[in-house]
Amino acid sequence: MTGGQARHPRASKTVDLAAEAEGFLLARSHHDAARREAAQLCAGMLWLTTAQAEEVARYYCERRMLLTRHMLRASVQRADELHQEYESRYQELRRALLRRHAACASAVMACAAGAGAAAGMLAR
Structure with a gap:
């Protein structure tokens, strides 16, 4: 549904910029959440070396972001x-x-015309 009003070009750019910023912040928050989840996952796997934990965390974040x-x-x-x-x-x-x-x-309108005609007939 359109409101019927054309947006001002400057307002349109502002809205687009705000939507882009909101999208960036949303993606960033999802990425941060994936990092926290990966860190928690790796913290529970005490047998992983540092390099393995980093690889698992990287893979988890990558898969989580694809899913998101x-x-x-x-x-x-x-x-x-x-x-x-x-x-x-x-x-x-x-x-x-x-x-x-x-x-x-x-x-x-038909009723009004009929009533007018009837009133005209009675007035004669």
């Missing part, structure tokens, strides 16, 4: 699908409402 990216893309895709579904349903409801209003207005 996949889940976010799936969420965005589903949100787009829902947006399209709701948009089409909104348009259908809007057209139905317009038809009903037009029918009611026609009925009111």
Whole structure:
């Protein structure tokens, strides 16, 4: 659904920049969480050497970020699908409402014309 108002180019750039910054911060927080989880995982594996622990942590972070990216893309895709579904349903409801209003207005006009004709006939 569009609001019918065109955004100012400068406002559009600001909104885009804010969305990009929000995306960066979200990705960064997911990456930090993956690092913490990897550190906790490696801390429980006391038999790992430092190099092995670093490799496990790197691999875990890599896999976790791929999973997160996949889940976010799936969420965005589903949100787009829902947006399209709701948009089409909104348009259908809007057209139905317009038809009903037009029918009611026609009925009111017909009644008014009939009442006017009847009043004219009685006035004679």
